Amino acid sequence: MNTDRSVESPHFPQVGHDHARCQSWILQRAEVRCRQEGMRFIPQRREVLEILATSHRSLGAYDILERMQARARRPPPAAVYRSLEFLLGLGLIHRMAGRNTYFACTRSDHDQQIQFWICRHCGMVGETESPVVAGEWQRLSDSLGFRVSSVNVEIEGECITCRNP
Numbered sequence: 442m443n444t445d446r447s448v449e450s451p452h453f454p455q456v457g458h459d460h461a462r463c464q465s466w467i468l469q470r471a472e473v474r475c476r477q478e479g480m481r482f483i484p485q486r487r488e489v490l491e492i493l494a495t496s497h498r499s500l501g502a503y504d505i506l507e508r509m510q511a512r513a514r515r516p517p518p519a520a521v522y523r524s525l526e527f528l529l530g531l532g533l534i535h536r537m538a539g540r541n542t543y544f545a546c547t548r549s550d551h552d553q554q555i556q557f558w559i560c561r562h563c564g565m566v567g568e569t570e571s572p573v574v575a576g577e578w579q580r581l582s583d584s585l586g587f588r589v590s591s592v593n594v595e596i597e598g599e600c601i602t603c604r605n606p
């Protein structure tokens with residue numbers, strides 16, 4: 442399997458796309474990444490990723506906990522946070538800082554700053570990597586003499602599907 446390529450070519454999830462393909466891509470990439478990093482993809486980490494991979498929507502830690510409970514035994518919240526930290530560390534999921542939610546990344550490895558597009562109706566999240574946007578942060582921070590440690594670009598609005606019901 443080629444994990445260098447993202448599963449979706451459009452940057453925003455399209456209605457009626459073959460989501461089973463996204464799910465298997467997300468999980469296979471996680472396995473490959475864990476192997477590369479010499480990390481163990483233990484069942485709890487896998488389960489958290491599986492839950493996030495069920496859609497392109499973002500979920501809060503509590504939602505994830507509820508879904509884990511529906512599947513089996515409710516894990517301690519700290520265990521869910523540890524799994525989320527693990528998945529974040531490997532770049533397999535992203536955190537929406539503004540909402541404090543998480544979603545499974547379906548793009549190839551990001552080497553640029555990401556812009557997140559969040560639909561406030563359906564909750565779908567798209568990802569872009571505009572070098573122009575990233576360059577502008579750089580230009581502005583240089584002009585301020587500001588050293589940036591992190592940037593979160595979260596654009597909220599209505600996706601094309603929700604705009605055309």
Ligand SMILES: [Zn+2]
Nearest residue numbers: 454459460463
């Ligand atoms: Zn999908």
Ligand SMILES: [Zn+2]
Nearest residue numbers: 560563600603
């Ligand atoms: Zn939408």
